[in-house]
Amino acid sequence: MNAYELAKPVLFRLPAETAHTLGHDALRAVQGTPVEGLLRSWYDVDDPRLHVSAFGQTFHNPVGVAAGFDKNAEIPSVLSSLGFGFVEVGGVTANPQEGNPRPRMFRLQGDEAIINRMGLNNEGADAVGRRLAGVTADVPVGVNLAKSEDVPLEEAAEDYLYTYERVADGGDFFVVNISCPNSEGFRDLQNREPMEDILGTLADAGAAPLLVKLSPDLPDPAIEDALELVEEYDLDGVVATNTTTERPASVRDARRVETGGLSGRPLESRATEMVRFVAERTDVPVVGVGGVSTADDAYRKIRAGASVVQLYTGLIYRGPSIAREINRGLLERLDRDGFDRLEDAVGADL
Template sequence: MYRLVFSLLIARVSAETVHHLTLRALRAVQAVPGAAALLRRVLARRDPALAVRALGLEFPSPLGLAAGFDKDAVAYDALGAFGFGHVEIGTVTGRPQPGNPKPRLFRLVPDRAVVNRMGFNNQGSEAAAERLRGRGPGTIVGVNIGKTKVVPEAEAAADYVASAERLAPYADYLVVNVSSPNTPGLRNLQAVEHLRPLLAAVREAADRVTARRVPLLVKIAPDLADADVDAVADLAVELGLDGVIATNTTIARDGLASAAALVKETGGLSGAPLKERSLEVLRRLRARAGDRLVLISVGGVENADDVWERIRAGATLVQGYTAMIYGGPLWAHRVQRDLSRRLRGSAFATLDEARR
């Protein structure tokens, strides 16, 4: 039914308009007392075998929603009720910013992909902190922070620190995003000589504002050279980071079947075409760091088989986003159901046993 609605209606409306309408509906659900809890009982039924203990938290399932959907922390509990084991909000910047000019979000339907050049459009870390301040225990919420566009690269650390100070008290975990292709100069911060002081500053800021040690991760691009992936893994271990999220969107456009005009749109590509490289980066990180880092795999995850493959390759948690656009609101529920069946039909009793 969703495929029919998508082809006849949704695909005819701009992707960003549909996104805002969806968020508005989810926000309305979250505003009704008890509505998210009722949905959770129906759509997020928990199979104890899928529970994952990581980052000092108990995740009801390994599948979470990647950053980019709920940029301003307006619908995280409603999204959790639809079957996600955690929701990562953001990317949030130190200052509010409108993002890049529209249009800036494009569906590549034949490739089951999306190109975005949103540019971290969000209301800023103060607004996000205010929304998260009174949240309940229903959904595990990660907070993804990035650099404000107008802040010079030399002052990036201070901008990240401002966000960390405001948001660490309300985050279940923090993510430093240095890998979006849509903020000029941002990916330069992935170089180890820039990344080391940045991560150290964010870690110190988070520890300063809350007695609870908030887990800290870094999110990297799929376009890094293999040697640079190794370097980031080594740095994360050296600094005592809790984990790495791999990967963000890609600037590559190889082998796409969509119309040339869409393929040529600038921005980050997400969805099915990212699957192979994202898996390669995951395997490289696992080989380099072993179990010293929590690895969260994202990029091209479309179904339970993909989640299973990432777990077998060393991922502790897995995230999706683009597949929900093509799979509809019950996508996470279906993946969780199918993953439960996959696990019970395997030789493993838990996901921890399945992880290599």
């Protein structure tokens, strides 16, 4: 049993957000100290077969931290020392936001899932932009861009642009989040007109590499519409997927009735299906996210067309060794299936 398995019963007795804040604070406390090097030597899997090039970035392994874990870009460096190949910070909005009242994050332990309705709490683009300018992580750092709660949908494009301009110098890639289920009307941004406006404005401003993050609850024709815009505005990638407002029948925990976006194990198959759907219809790289907690989960998404994967909920349930476990497991699977490099397995099932 590893140290995290020992700590889990204590951590899991705390409210989910309190436990998250504790974990985040602990990581922040060791960032920039010699402990970071120690963590890297434990957790980082350094093998050229895992290297991936996608949307202008070089990833030394394909396992990243998904948006929402480090909303204010405080710990990208120490997250990379846990062996992650990249980190997406944010969601960042133009205005600072408190988010929804607590409790707003719930563990569904038996389901290895989380429901959250955080509501895009973050310190705002000015503060996060300043912090990002001082970030030294040796992995690509993406920034998740979101719309401020108090800005009407018609003014969304300007709002995203404001945020982009504040974080542009500090980020290596940018993800337009139009799929957060926890802000009133937010997912309507995935309708053609607002999406065109937002992507067009950011593309005109030279935002690149630029990706768009979609909801797993979009019907197929809406995904196809979104992919048309990805092509029209020459975007660099698609992130599939955000959390779901669906409650698959497999979810047993009584907390399934909480309002919010569901993530983790019950999202895995839908997210993988969406990775495949997108990868079959576009040439841009796909970032696969949703329910990745083991090497098999990551490998399924990669074979379904994901160039790299991300996770959030898996880190809560499996702890800080998760990137190492997945990366080692991926190397075993490459050997087993006769792939020289991870990149050769991308889309192998298409």
